Amino acid sequence: MKYHFSRYKFSSKIFYDKIDRATVKVYSDCFTIEVLPYFHYSGNFFKHSIYYQDKEKTVYRTLRVEPNVVEVNLEHLSSFNEYFIGIYKNGRKLTISQSNLDGIILKT
Numbered sequence: 001m002k003y004h005f006s007r008y009k010f011s012s013k014i015f016y017d018k019i020d021r022a023t024v025k026v027y028s029d030c031f032t033i034e035v036l037p038y039f040h041y042s043g044n045f046f047k048h049s050i051y052y053q054d055k056e057k058t059v060y061r062t063l064r065v066e067p068n069v070v071e072v073n074l075e076h077l078s079s080f081n082e083y084f085i086g087i088y089k090n091g092r093k094l095t096i097s098q099s100n101l102d103g104i105i106l107k108t
Contacts, residue, residue, distance in 0.1 A: 001026045003091050005106035008035070011097060022106050024087075024094055031062065031085055033096065041096045041104050043067065045083055048074050052086075059086040059095075 005022035009015060025032040031045040045062035052059040063074055064081045079099060086095040097103025 001091075003094065003108075005094065005108055007107045008038075009105050009107075011095075011101060011103050011105065016105075016107055019106075024106070026087070031060075033085075035096075035104065035106070038104060044069075045085055046072050046074060048077060051084055055089075057086050057088045057093075059084055 003024045003026070005024070006018060007016040008019045008022060009017065019035070021034065021036040023034050029047055031047075033042055033045060035041045043064050044067060045060075045064050048061045048063055050058060051061040061077075062083050062085050063072065063077055064083050065072055082099060084095075084097050084099070084103075086097075088094070092108045094106045095103060096106075
């Protein structure tokens with residue numbers, strides 16, 4: 001499944017701004033995220049486990065890897081490469097953050 005987002009905000013901001021390109025491809029074992037020009041939030045995020053789930057959204061604990069990595073070991077989670085990705089069931093909103101909850105919110 002592929003999602004396109006046109007607005008974003010950082011978790012510390014109040015209002016949304018327009019974004020040129022933000023796409024998310026959801027696969028059974030990972031997310032491929034492209035947020036231009038914010039490369040820090042772009043990449044391949046492999047699902048480790050479901051961190052939280054309710055009626056509106058599911059938050060996954062993920063491991064971020066570089067695009068050229070072929071083999072992934074989910075045991076190497078650290079504060080550097082651990083991200084939490086929350087996807088709303090209606091597909092209109094997605095959050096990407098680290099354990100300190102500092103991150104980006106994408107909206108359609």
